[in-house]
Amino acid sequence: MTGPERAERAARAELAEQAEQAERAAQLVTSDVDVALDRLRAGGLVAIPTETVYGLAADAEQPDAVRRIFEIKRRPSDHPLIVHLADPAMLADWAATIPEPAVVLAHTCWPGPLTLLLDRSGRVPDVVTGGRGTVGIRVPAHPLTSRLLSRFGGGLAAPSANLFGRVSPTTALHVVEDLGGRLDPRRDVILDGGPCPIGVESTIVDCTVDPPQVLRPGGIASEDIEQLLGMPIDAAQGPSRASGMLASHYAPSCAVHLVPPDGDIADAIRAARQHSRSVEVLDLTDDLVRYARELYERLRAADARGVDVVVARLPAAAGLGHAIRDRLLKAARRADPSPAR
Ligand code: TXA
Ligand code: MG
Secondary structure, three states, X not given: OOHHHHHHHHHHHHHHHHHHHHHHHHHHEEOOHHHHHHHHHOOOOEEEOOOOOOEEEXXXXXXXXHHHHHHHHOOOOOOXXXXXXXXXXXXXXXXXXXOHHHHHHHHHHOOOOEEEXXXXXXXXXXXXXXXXXXXXXXXXXXXXXXXXXXHHOOOEEEOEOOOOOEOOOOOHHHHHHHHOOOOOOOOOEEEOOOOOOOOOXXXXXEOXXXXXEEEEOOOOOHHHHHHHHOOOOEEOOOOOOOOOOOOOOXXXXXXXXXXXXXXXXXXXXXXXXXXOOOEEEEOOOOOHHHHHHHHHHHHHHHHHOOOOEEEEEOOOOOOOHHHHHHHHHHHHHHXXXXXXX
C-alpha cells in the first residue's frame, strides 16, 4: 500500500469511529433527570455529573447493579466505591459512628468535593466496600445530580466514570469515549450536566483514625480542612489504605514529563523534542483553578491528537496544587517508567 493509500484508509477509519461515537452518544446521553431516575430504580447504571468529575452510579442497595459497575469499568472488586447522598442529614443512615471531626467537615464542606471515610452501617452492602468495614461517603454539589439524589432518596454507589486506571471524565462526551461501547442503551444512561467545574476528584479524609488523615488530595485543600478542624492533619504515609490509589492511576497514553515549579520549561521542551516528534506543553500554574478544571481534558486531547510527550509544570504543593501535583505525578509514572521522573 502506498503512503497516500494508507493515509486515506486511516482517515476513513477515523471517520467511521467518529460516526459510531456520535450514534452511541445519541442513544445514551440525556439531560432528563426523570429518565435517569427510572433507570436507577430499574437497576440500570447512570453516569452522573458532579462538581469534580463524572461518576458511574448505581443504586447502592442493588448488589447486581453495583457489580455491573465493576464489570463495565474493568475495575477489581476490592476497590471500594463512594456512596453519594442528597443531604448531610442522611449520614447517620450509612455510617455506624460519626466522630466529631466528621460532623464538622460534613456540615461545612457538603455539598462539595469532600469524601469522608467512616465505619459503615448495616445499610451498606458488601459489594460497595469490597467487604471492608469502612465506607466513603460524599454529598456532591451539582444541580442535576442533587435533584436526582433528592428524588431518588437512597444512596448512589459511584466511582469515576472512566475505564479503570485511565484519566477521569469531566464531560459527558468523555464518558461516551470510555464507556459508550460498554453501556447498554436499553438499561443505562449518561446524564449530561456540562463540563465539571472543579475537574479533579474529591479530597478523601479518613475519619476512622485520630487525628483524621487525607488519603487523597482533591477539590478541597488540606490546609482548609486543617483550618476547619483546628488541628494539623497528615497525608497518609506508606502504602495507601485507600485501595485504588495506585501509583499509576490517572494515566493518559502519552508520556508526561514533569518540570518543577521553578524549573526551566524551555530546557525540558528541548530535551523532549530530541527524542519525540510531537511535544505539547501544559503549564497553567498561574491559575490553579483553571489548571485543575482543564487537566484531564488536556491530557485526553493530547492522546486524541497522538501527541508523544506532554511537558507539564508542577504547581507548588499548596492549596489546589496538592491535587494537581498528585494526578500529574501519577500520570507521569504510568506513562514513563523512567525512575528519573
Ligand atoms: O470526586 C470523586 O470522588 C468522584 C466523584 C464521581 O464522586 N469519585 C471518585 O471515585 O473519584 P473513585 O472510585 O474513582 O475513587 C475513589 C477512591 C478509590 O481509590 C477507592 O479505592 C477509595 O476512594 N475508597 C472508596 N471507599 C473506600 C473505603 N471504604 N476504604 C478505602 N478506600 C476507599
Ligand atoms: Mg477513579
